[in-house]
Amino acid sequence: MTRRASMAASLVGFGVSVAAIFLLPSVLELFTLINATIYVSMAILALSLALIWGYGGILCFGQAAFFGLGGYTYAVAAINFGDSTWAVVLAMVVPALFAALLGYFMFWGRIGDVYLGVITLTMTLIFFKLFNATAGDAYKIGKAALGGFNGIPSTPPLNLPWDVGSPLAPEDIWYIAASLLVLLYFGSRWLLRTSFGRVVVSIRENERRSELLGYDVRRYKLGIFTIGGAMAGISGILFANCVFVSPTMFSLFYSAQVIIWVTVGGIGTLLGPIIGAIALQMIVAKLGTLEVIDPNVVLGSILLLFVLLVPKGLLPLMQSGFDRLRRPKAPVPVEPAIRPTATPAARRPEPVSAPVGSAPATNTLGGS
Amino acid sequence: MSSMLERRKVLKAAVAGAATAATGPWFIKDLYAADEIKIAGIHDASGGLDLLGRPMIDVLTMAVEEANAAGGLLGKQIKLINYDAQSNIQYYTQYATQAATKDKVAVVHAGITSASREAIRPVLKRFNTLYFYNTLYEGGVCDRNCFCTGSTPAQTVEKLIPYAMKKFNGKKIYVLAADYNYGQITSKWVKKYTQDDGGSIVAIDFFPLDVTDFGPTIKKIQAAKPDIIMSVLVGGSHISFYRQWAASGMKKQIPMASTTFGLGNEHVVVSPEEGNGILASYAYFHEVASPANTEFIKRYQKRFGDKAAPLTEVAAMTWHGFQLWAQGVKKAGTVDRMKVIEALEGGMSYEGPAGKSTIDSATHHDILDVYIGEAENKKFKLLQSFSQQKPADTAAVCDLKKNPNDNQQYIIDVKV
């Protein structure tokens, strides 16, 4: 697509999403709207992983850690301040800071691929265990009791900035959540076009090369990791507003789900994970009420089939299908028409390791 | 999403036009909703708390069926919507929201753990939907929108501790409690009553609901050498404790009492060697030998056949809770929330399988008959009963007559 066409597409997309944001509350009943808000806030979580994993190449099994931290920070701060304004700010800052710390720990330790996965997963488990064990009276932050397994059910809803007297209704929270999703999506697109974003992508493509060009890979990874952490925190705030804050926010369930959404939607895209998140949540919710088949069976089968058959995910699949339709009309290009689909190397952030010993078979023999 | 909505509208219209509503798909029932009273049940039919949840669902279902067979309520049929929260607190909030905003039910009977209650109580309060919580719990809830029909520590633990100390001839108690608000607060009551009766607490250990390995704890208990073990453990995972305790041979050495053993039919799940001799105290046991209970169990077993599990306080109080609500509706002549609350506050009382329950209008808790039992070969042997116990713990902090707008759970300041 040319730059102008993609610009036009963005504008159309933007227009449609704005229209949807304002139309939905008038057509949906309250319950459905609340659910839609949950879907949208989870889509922001998917977007955060799309950045970290899909563009930063950092396999994070612990997106739930930032998500949960965001939720808890918001709840604790809002209860203490009474006003949600600074709570929102804090709930982005705390997960971001934590991501920065964890990132510093990992990237400066030169920890790569699977090991990143293990450490982020472990971190999430630690949070889960710790927050689950805070039921006692001793675990209070200011006025807010952490509540252990029970969580913090009485989290105050968002209010108008610096106006405690105006708590927002579920409709208002919908507007906020949906606008944030649109904003963060276009923000992410912008981010990836900045020089920072381009370097991040280059690192995913070939970390060694960027290093040999003189880029301090660790800093860029840390940057995108921190941004992703803050974004997951935002998702946590919204979740706290439409469900409630409890240790399950740190559970494997959310970490797993978000990875599934990104995989199914298309790693290395921004829109794909958003679509994946919303579509899969709707499917699972539908199946849950039908009670015919266990939602886990569906979710598991979808992930399995996608990894085996559609490893690039839904969006790239649709795009290449679209391109193939358009192709005959376009002037035939001079070069052999290798589509990105044929270069699986670009798909996964880290070069994958083969069974022991078989990996670098060809190239090392050629003289050193 | 909007296309789904579109389809639903189209279907609604089509079905309405054809007037074949009776055979229409499930989502069209809204159409003739006016003829029936909808109520919701939210319990755990699966997951770690299923042992507690399923009898509650069965009993609630049976209560509605019997009411409908007897002509319904205010001349309308009652439609019960059962939600399975899958032992996941998040589903409680979700389903409570759904019941209140989508189904627009008249009352919600819901919740097993105190965590689940505290998750849905604010939701139902916000959406003005009446709430019945029918499980025994740690006490202290003060909310005019909520009726708590189960027993609280002042009714049971207060009796159980001196009984156990006397029977087992010991004063040092080691407490194992589930790590959430029920376990935290109940263990305080255990401490208070132990000290009131001249005993002492050796240690209180808390366990998250997913802990299954009690090996180190069992060694710790041995090192502490208590006279009595007090179990405030909850749910499927914690059953491992009774198993591992017996397997280590400790069961013969140190006797045990519990505020929860048997409530989820733990005594049926574990073997007699693992369960026999454990003391417990509830407002109802399956073995209560009143004619009302015998008759009730007969109907229950007839209805559910092989699936019929032994009934416990949570099931019986679900029954009592529904009956109390139904009486309130009849008295008010409407399902309107405030009118029903006012009717119930007039000292409404029901006599059923668990004896007589009377609503204490100041606390919205029940005045109950209480029993102490001992596990024996997958049943309970009743040792003593206490009639018409008041919810003194909650009454000490909550007076909804004076403060009708009160809305919180008091963490009762136990003097220890």
Add this chain to the structure above:
Amino acid sequence: MDLAVVVLLQVIAAVASLVLISIGLAVIFGMMRVINLAHGEFIMLGAYAVIYATRWGVNLWVAMLVVAPIVVGLIGVVVERTVIRFLYGRMIDTMLATWGLSLLLIGAATMIFGNVTAGVSAPLGGVTIGEYQTSLYELVIVAIVTAVVLALMAVLRFTQAGLIARATMQNPAMAASLGIDTSKVYAVTFGAGAALSGLAGALISPLSGVVPTMGVAYVAKAFITVISGGAAIITGTLSASTLLGSLNTLATFVATPVIGEVTLLFAAIVLLRILPQGITGKFFRRAL
């Protein structure tokens, strides 16, 4: 004094149980560089195999030591043939695919067995050590785990099958050119790993409740133990289990089970930071 012995026994039991829940995953990871996130569900299936076998009248020990490993081992072979073999060399993809499989198995088990807690009673009674009582069954588990580890070592080091397996894992192309049917080796190895997971589930079943979701509690721990151990299957698992299991148990004694778990997890994180390739990435590199 007695207490010290009892604590030591408890530590040994904890280490053994960590080895038990990790060894199946370690075999598959060490030999094939595949991280099987459906490992927890293999454990769960092993536990259910015991529940059903005993219900049908099979002796408990036969059910635990024979039926469960065979059943789960066969399931493992099927999984390898239908899923894993398409993904060799794509570590992240195998993780995702087995994660999908894990969800699928949890869901299927929920539909088939119901989401209810089942269980069998622990066999054997207690033994007395001075003033203390401990479960004889725990000691039996330690013995079984020791036997399994020794047997595994012997198979890998001294048998022809072990040699073929090691050769294939080291250099599949070379092994294939020597006439070894590598795909068969992979299938058998995966099956063997699954069988070990099944055995773990079987031995755990009398100690904890059996539910479709029980695997989740084990997979993360096993995953962390195996990665902390590094590439060497037996040495890695043993050393990581010893370190993490001891820390966990001691912290549980001193504080609470939660602190015990958290200590284990923190230790693993710090370990991986210091030794990014796991313990055997740095030490005992030539070990099995």
Add this chain to the structure above:
Amino acid sequence: MNAPAATTRTTRVEPIIETRGLVMRFGGVEVLRGIDFGIAPGELRCLVGPNGAGKSTFFKCLTGQYHPSGGEIRFKDKAIGGLPSVEIARRGIGIKTQVPSLYDGLSAREHIWLAVKRRIANTGGLLKEVPIAVDEVMESMGIAHLADRTVGQLAHGQRQMVELSMVIGAQPDLILLDEPAAGMTHDEVERLAALVMRLRGTCSLIVVEHDMQFIRMIARQVTVLHQGQVLMEDDVETVLRDRRVRDVYLGKREVV
């Protein structure tokens, strides 16, 4: 033979890069066994040797991809042995690796952009200068027509040129080229040679190459590596005539 090279030659200029007794061991295997090497600023040096002589390992030590087991590396009179790659790259060493190391999903323009942006950011220049500089580099390297093509889809020779452009676009003081002519057509090799000649003087170059045609086109001084040591060092014709060199290296290949 073991005397510090280059510096003893005609000029007494400080070498831009110099190694003394550089040793690299992998487990028990010593791949570099005490290499003394150096080149003057602006010099172009060819490095030849049979497979396994240690050429790529040597480059990896120079660029910080390997931490030398022993010996010293000095660049612009500062010790750089064991520094991380980033730091070395920032001090002005660029490398084109043996197997093209590219970003397969990015366009050629993005490749050059990454190189130029690093250089301009390093020298405190303005980011808005970057696009202009990128165009200049692509123009001068003759790859402007590839600018928007995804590099993963390019032919091998084109990929070599993109990587080379990237290295040159960063304007390092020392460029290491590891088999730049491999897989190129004859025309491409000639263009490459012309390019290398053009670079001479603006920066220092070390070129590893097997293609003797190419070496003859560009080189004056040649260093021969053999079994991790410097076998000899002299002008290209002398080296190619040397019997030892023929024995260890040329005899095995039918290049000359």
